[in-house]
Amino acid sequence: MSNKNTEKIIEWLLRLSALVTVLTTIGIIWVLLSESVSFFQQVSIIEFLTDTQWTPLYKDKHFGIMPLVSGTLLTTFIAVSVALPLGLVIAIYLSEYAPKKFRKTVKPLLEILAAVPTVVYGFFALMVVTPFLQTIIPNLSGFNALSAGIVMGIMIIPFVTSFSEDALQAVPKSLKHGAFALGSTRLQTSFRVMVPAASSGIVVSVILAFSRAIGETMIVAIAAGQQPRLTANPLVPIETITTYIVQVSLGDVPHGSLEYKTIFAAGMTLFVFTFILNNISFWIRKKFREKYD
Template identity: 70%
Template sequence: MKNTGEKIIEGALAFSGLITILTTLGIIWVLVSESFSFFQVVSVTDFLTDTEWTPLFTQKHYGILPLLTGTFLTTAIAILTAMPIGIAIAVYLSEYAPKNFRKSLKPALEVLAAVPTVVYGFFALTVVTPFLQNIIPDLGSFNALSAGLVMGIMIIPMISSLSEDALHALPKSLREASYGMGATRFQTAFKVAVPAASSGIIVSIILAVARAIGETMIVAIAAGQQPILTLDPRDAVETITAYIVQVSLGDVPHGSLAYKTIFAAGITLFIFTFVLNNISFWIKKKYQEKYD
């Protein structure tokens, strides 16, 4: 009697775990089924090679490239901002800073990641863009630059925290050997510790890229909604995510081709983040416990 009760409980718990699998299957099913009917109308070749994306205009084109360059541009700016700062923070906290300092600063940095992204979007549009316009006069009021920069600030803690963990996990003997040879902290940090922890640092950067690609509100607010094929950071661009927002806010009838475009855009986004996440997973598995 007691045993059946235990079995029922275990079953209920296992079912809760299964929900997460159903979520994944649901995401894949939704994206694949809706984009499947999209690709029955629009050929995959057009989708990947057409340089115009105008599903909401009368002259319709379905080339994802402008959305990809928009996404690529904002992501690249964000990573170029966050990577040097994030790695410098990680090196400083693990190799230079006193222990107490490190302990209290790590959670403080997490605050940057706790701020809602719509707030960052407001910041990019109303503070950063006007400020940058003083320096770059022909900067549009919507542009990839300030959206990317602000997104970079948001993902600093992602890179700094994971990279610091990787540096912190290195055995002490490695550093002591370097100091014993007369190296400075800087030399030890960048010639010994960072190369030794490189897999962890690379993982942090890949995850940050995945995060930046999927980020929505900052780019929807500050980068604009013009799907133009450009790599000029001063221009307004539209990312994949911003496009999904644009269509969702409008009155696109359910089941129409324009409605299905958000799923075609969504599956493109999903593939990118899925591949990046799995690469990071693979690196983590492969290089884990190198020093144990």
């Protein structure tokens, strides 16, 4: 019957569409791997991991990824140390304290923070936050990890808040009522009952915040500088993995050259970081779901 055939054809078309997502993943891994492999035929993996300089675009070439990784981690830690306390306090407040009306107005407004394009945040970091911080810290460079990190932190507040709030909301009400019945204040209930009970969800929000910050590009490309430097000093220009990829792409690098391959080796490093973090969070979420269902 033709009707049956149409049904079959449609099912196959739909299945093919779903397959595109798998092909995307395979494509990403294949592209990163194949270019990285040919990169590592020219540069030893030991130099890549241990050299303390990254200068592929200069005459004296060094291929140590560490300065880029340190730059990435530095901005990431600054961002998370801004976003985590703020995001968590907001989540607890909105979930345990706030009047319904306040919650209903403030939450969507805060989500605007996540909708603003990152290039716009870059402008903000460079033109507003850095000059402001320079009035407090006079030796702060025009490009630095500090203001890029802080602004990135503000951007990821809504991520931390919404994931943590979901986790808090998922805690059975009986636990909360039990704590209140024993005479606990809202603060005691929040920190001794709700937060511990929601800890796995909160951990997930932190991991995702890290992953998000590691992959962020435009804020650091605009405001953190383009100088690969192995340092923990947030006041000087640095370069992140993502910024390096952008820097090379803006220039005129011929396909097949070693410089061209470096962006894939850098991309591979970035991918490995975020892939591990995302999968840890995925694993925790699965465990967590089992706990309460």
